[in-house]
Amino acid sequence: MAKIAKGIGNAAARFLVIGVAIPYAVEYFAPTIGSYIKLPPATEVWEALILLGALFAVTSFLQTAYSNGEFPWLFGKIGAGLVDALLFTYLFLLLPNSFGSSGVGTGVQSSGLLTLVYLAVALSYGYLILDFVDHRRSRAQNPTAQAS
Amino acid sequence: MNGIRAAKYAVKAAYLLVWLFTLIVVAGPIIGAVSPQLMTQKPLGLGVNIQAIQPQVKQIFDSSSAVGSHQLEVPAFNNWPLAGSASLFLTVMANGQTLYQTPPANLRLGAFQSGNLTIPFDISSSLYSQLQGQSVAIGGSMSMSEGRFWTITVSLSK
Numbered sequence: 086m087a088k089i090a091k092g093i094g095n096a097a098a099r100f101l102v103i104g105v106a107i108p109y110a111v112e113y114f115a116p117t118i119g120s121y122i123k124l125p126p127a128t129e130v131w132e133a134l135i136l137l138g139a140l141f142a143v144t145s146f147l148q149t150a151y152s153n154g155e156f157p158w159l160f161g162k163i164g165a166g167l168v169d170a171l172l173f174t175y176l177f178l179l180l181p182n183s184f185g186s187s188g189v190g191t192g193v194q195s196s197g198l199l200t201l202v203y204l205a206v207a208l209s210y211g212y213l214i215l216d217f218v219d220h221r222r223s224r225a226q227n228p229t230a231q232a233s
Numbered sequence: 234m235n236g237i238r239a240a241k242y243a244v245k246a247a248y249l250l251v252w253l254f255t256l257i258v259v260a261g262p263i264i265g266a267v268s269p270q271l272m273t274q275k276p277l278g279l280g281v282n283i284q285a286i287q288p289q290v291k292q293i294f295d296s297s298s299a300v301g302s303h304q305l306e307v308p309a310f311n312n313w314p315l316a317g318s319a320s321l322f323l324t325v326m327a328n329g330q331t332l333y334q335t336p337p338a339n340l341r342l343g344a345f346q347s348g349n350l351t352i353p354f355d356i357s358s359s360l361y362s363q364l365q366g367q368s369v370a371i372g373g374s375m376s377m378s379e380g381r382f383w384t385i386t387v388s389l390s391k
Contacts, residue, residue, distance in 0.1 A: 177383070197382040201255045208248035215241035222237070 092150025096142035103172070104138020133175055140168045154220040162213045166206045173202045258382045261313040265377070275310075279317040279342070279377055281350065282308040283389060286323065290371055293354065300361045305335075305352040311342035318342060320376040321350050323389075325360070327367035333360050335373075 108131045115124055124130070147161025177195035265280025276282075289305045309319040322337040338350040371389070378384040 194386075195383040197380070198255065198258060201251060201258065201382065205248055205251040205255060208244055208251060212241060212244040212248055215237055215244060219237050219241055 088152075089150050092146040092148075095149040096146040099145040100138040100142040102138075103141045104135040108134040137168065137172050137175065140164070140171070144168055154217065154224055159213070159217055163210070166209050166213075170203060170206045174199060177202075257313075257315065258379050261311075261315060261317065261379050262377045262383075262385050265310070265313070275312060277312050279311045279313050279315075279319070279379065280309070281319050281321060281375055281377070282310070283321075283375065286371060290323075290354075293356070294364075294369065300356050300358050303354040303356070305354050307338075307350040307352060308347065309340050309342060309350050310347040312345060312347070314344050315379050316341070316343050317377060317379045319350060319378075321352065321373065323352060323354070323371055323373035325364070326370045326372055327364055331372070332363055 108127075111124070111130050111134075112127050115127065144161045144164035147157045148165060149161075151158035151161065177199055261279040263278070265276065265278030268276035268278055269280060269282055269284070285307050286305060293299055293303050305323070307321060311317050318339065318341045320337050320339045323335045324331045325333040333356070335352050335354055338352045340348050340350050342348060373389045374386060375389055376384055376386040
């Protein structure tokens with residue numbers, strides 16, 4: 086029960102940061118940012134980040150409410166990597182593309198940076214698989230120690 | 234330590250290094266955009282001191298020899314551990330219309346190197362006469378790159 090409560094708390098925190106605080110900050114600083122780059126409509130940014138916030142909340146809940154070695158935890162970890170990649174893709178690639186041009190070329194070219202992000206996500210999956218196997222093997226070898 | 238556990242920690246270390254490198258790449262131009270306003274002596278990150286443009290342009294237009302070839306020196310800095318490059322061109326506008334655009338100036342900066350972007354600024358007599366009595370505005374575009382990782386291009390309007 087404590088783990089479920091902790092999972093809900095973490096999910097709410099993730100949603101508030103990604104789905105509320107970030108779009109609020111973008112909207113708040115829009116006049117300043119807008120002097121350099123043309124921002125997409127505020128509703129578009131809110132919709133995308135609320136959706137991403139909800140995905141972050143679900144994956145965070147699965148990772149916190151379940152333990153390492155359980156399949157929901159594994160799905161949470163796999164989902165978290167995908168959602169990380171989605172967030173960075175949106176911020177670095179999709180968002181600047183939707184800026185359009187304000188007379189002179191404006192935007193961000195970040196394909197190299199996204200490659201780094203995807204590499205990090207791939208490495209996190211490698212770690213996750215090895216950690217999951219290691220944990221299950223340790224648990225099979227010593228079930229009492231893992232249960233406590 | 235068994236093989237799986239050793240591989241696990243090696244992959245985790247590689248993951249953390251890639252994230253750290255990504256953060257350093259992302260932070261360079263962002264810190265470079267903010268730090269000149271906070272520390273004028275030696276700003277951090279990768280950036281261009283665009284505040285140096287306006288006084289030089291004003292000086293040219295205020296001088297008696299405005300018509301002719303001039304050069305603007307715009308300081309660029311890279312107080313960051315990764316090499317970068319900066320590019321800048323300027324436009325002269327009046328009544329919302331662009332009347333003149335400078336050629337782009339490019340500068341490559343190694344890690345912890347600084348330099349000047351030298352922008353040719355040629356004012357013809359016809360341009361000068363067009364600008365007489367008008368409210369002149371300086372605009373343009375500035376790009377900053379960190380290797381092949383990312384390039385930020387922003388429009389300048391003043």
